[in-house]
Amino acid sequence: MKVEAVTIREVRMPLKYFFETSFGRTESRRVLLVTAHCEGVDGWAECVAGDGPFFSYEWVETAWATLRDFLAPMVVGTTLSEAKESAALMSRVRGHNMAKAALENALWDADARQKQQPLWKLLGGTLSEIACGVSIGIQDSHEQLLEKIETELNAGYQRIKVKVKPGWDVEVLSKIRKRWPKIILSCDANSAYRLSDLEHLRMFDDFNLLMIEQPLWNDDIYQHSKLQRELKTSICLDESIRQAGDAEMAIEVNACRIINIKTGRVGGFSESIAIHDLCQHHNIPVWCGGMLETGIGRAHNVALSTLPNFRLPGDVSASKRYWAEDIVAPEIEVTPRGTIPVRDVTGTGYEVKKDLVQKLTVRAETIR
Ligand code: OSB
Ligand code: MG
Numbered sequence: 001m002k003v004e005a006v007t008i009r010e011v012r013m014p015l016k017y018f019f020e021t022s023f024g025r026t027e028s029r030r031v032l033l034v035t036a037h038c039e040g041v042d043g044w045a046e047c048v049a050g051d052g053p054f055f056s057y058e059w060v061e062t063a064w065a066t067l068r069d070f071l072a073p074m075v076v077g078t079t080l081s082e083a084k085e086s087a088a089l090m091s092r093v094r095g096h097n098m099a100k101a102a103l104e105n106a107l108w109d110a111d112a113r114q115k116q117q118p119l120w121k122l123l124g125g126t127l128s129e130i131a132c133g134v135s136i137g138i139q140d141s142h143e144q145l146l147e148k149i150e151t152e153l154n155a156g157y158q159r160i161k162v163k164v165k166p167g168w169d170v171e172v173l174s175k176i177r178k179r180w181p182k183i184i185l186s187c188d189a190n191s192a193y194r195l196s197d198l199e200h201l202r203m204f205d206d207f208n209l210l211m212i213e214q215p216l217w218n219d220d221i222y223q224h225s226k227l228q229r230e231l232k233t234s235i236c237l238d239e240s241i242r243q244a245g246d247a248e249m250a251i252e253v254n255a256c257r258i259i260n261i262k263t264g265r266v267g268g269f270s271e272s273i274a275i276h277d278l279c280q281h282h283n284i285p286v287w288c289g290g291m292l293e294t295g296i297g298r299a300h301n302v303a304l305s306t307l308p309n310f311r312l313p314g315d316v317s318a319s320k321r322y323w324a325e326d327i328v329a330p331e332i333e334v335t336p337r338g339t340i341p342v343r344d345v346t347g348t349g350y351e352v353k354k355d356l357v358q359k360l361t362v363r364a365e366t367i368r
Contacts, residue, residue, distance in 0.1 A: 001114050002079045003086075006072040006103065007035040008064060009364035011294075011357060015322055019292055020138040022165035022192035023054040030060045031294055033357070034067065036075075036106040043083075043110025044352050046297035047102035048264030055190070055291075056098070056218065056239065056265070063099040071096075071103050072367035083107035083122075084270040097242060097267035104268030105300055113347045118303075120342055123269060125306025129339045133159030133313035134321070135188065135290060138168050142175055149176065158338040159184040159210065159313040165192040170200075173207045184313070188213035191239060195223045204233055210312070211236040211258050221246065224255035234258050238289055242266060244274040251282045258312065262289040263304055264297075272304055280309035288314035295319050295328030299348035302332065302340050316340065327353050327360070 014028040032047035049063040074089045086107050090100050112119040134152045139145040149160055162172065164187045176185060186209050193201060193215045204212055211234045216223050218239040228235045236258035241247050243266060250256050259279050263272045279286045288305040291297065301316045318334045319326035326332070328350040334340055343349025 001038045001081070001111060003036060003038055003075050003077065003107065005037040005366050005368045006067075006076055006106075007037065007364060007366045008067050008072070009033050009035070009357075009361050010060065010064070011327070011360040012362055013294065013323060013327075013360060015292065016324060018137070021163050021188075022138075022190045024052075026051065026292065029292060032060055032063055032067075032102065033296060034102040034106040036103070036110045038107075038110040038114065041110050041113045043106040043108065043113060044296050045102045045105035045109060045300060046293055047098050048262065048291035048293065048297060049098040050291075058096060058098045062096065063102070066093065066096045066099040067103060068365060068367060071099055075103065075107070076367055080107065080111075083111040087268060087270045098264040101264045101266070101268040104270065105263060108269050109300075109347060116346045118342075118344055118346060119300070119348050120303040120306040123303055123307065124273060125303065125342070126308045127306040127310065127342070129341045130302060130305040130310065130316065131158050131313040132317055132334050132338050132340060133157055133161060133184075133315060134317050135161045135315045136163065138163050138165065142172055145172060146175065146179060149180070153180070153183065156334065156336040156338040157313075157317065159186065161186045161188055161213070161315065163187070164189050166197075166200075170203045173204065173209075177207050184210050186210040186213065186236070188238070189215045191216060191218040195227060198227065198230055201227065201231065205231060209233050213260060214238045214240065221250050221253065221255045224250070225253040228254055228256060236260055238262070239265070241275065243271060244278055247275045247278050251279070251284055257284065259284055259286045260289040261286050261304070262291060263300060264291060265289070269304065273307070276307050276309050285309065285311040287312040288316055290315035290317070292322060294323065295326040295332055295350055296352060298332045299328060299350040302342065303348055306342055313338070325356070327357050329353055
């Protein structure tokens with residue numbers, strides 16, 4: 001498959017509801033989309049970089065510049081027999097995983113379409129239905145949060161994850177547990193605590209949580225290993241795992257018992273698969289994280305979640321929780337038992353609504 005050109009574009013999409021984490025509130029998204037033009041077939045992917053360097057150092061502008069000036073020129077004009085070969089072509093660029101993932105995954109999408117295969121099969125998936133949970137942000141009041149949880153439980157979601165930070169944690173978790181003693185519940189701190197908060201974090205052990213996600217600093221593994229020794233609750237790492245080597249270290253030093261895989265954070269599907277396989281080998285369950293994706297990134301998350309060690313419900317939920325109108329058809333929908341059945345068709349099974357994307361585009365550049 002020859003990579004003839006790459007288009008990068010930015011679309012703007014307002015979220016239905018704001019999404020707040022310990023690092024800030026998002027009301028509307030600037031989304032960078034990548035299209036790989038390959039001999040009559042277009043592959044699409046979404047870059048998960050946010051509006052600012054808050055989840056990680058990457059944001060829309062660094063991803064745009066890195067794709068335009070370095071990554072796209074490294075693959076345009078080359079001929080690949082498999083999309084994963086693109087990772088080696090881009091490896092001279094250090095970091096910038098979200099930018100790399102967008103281009104690599106657009107090539108996987110194109111590759112699947114060229115080979116007329118479902119993307120999930122090309123990735124090595126085996127599950128025919130994926131398990132879904134929801135991630136619920138910090139709200140203006142406890143009552144609002146409880147109401148949101150109720151809505152999502154009624155919709156059938158299998159696991160509730162709430163965002164926590166100092167001042168929005170123990171009291172909230174205790175109210176949730178009182179009302180729903182049996183649901184599968186977890187929390188995500190997005191690096192809001194320090195090891196010196198140990199005595200406070202011990203209180204989380206009272207709530208029978210499935211996990212506490214990324215309690216400590218965003219690139220730390222060592223201190224998480226000290227914390228995991230002191231807690232009953234399993235730690236799950238998100239931000240700290242940027243490549244398979246990080247997962248290897250985290251497992252070796254017992255810094256976590258669960259790993260969240262986000263293809264954007266780790267640089268694309270090939271590194272996601274490497275981490276998946278490593279975790280499977282060490283009997284560490286993984287689940288697929290989310291980054292408030294449009295249907296394009298969401299469809300990729302569905303495909304990735306079909307690999308066999310995705311044993312816990314992911315943050316892969318329905319389009320309508322985020323968007324008035326999604327940019328793919330059909331939209332991503334979740335069954336009343338909290339699953340997404342995988343579509344057994346070529347590509348992702350979700351087609352990009354090109355006219356709508358065009359209307360939402362604020363800038364685009366093609367690298368030939
Ligand atoms: O840490 O998982 C996270 C959203 C933005 C940045 C970081 C995270 C999240 C989520 C959202 O939790 C999950 C979703 O897309 O539904
Ligand atoms: Mg997280």
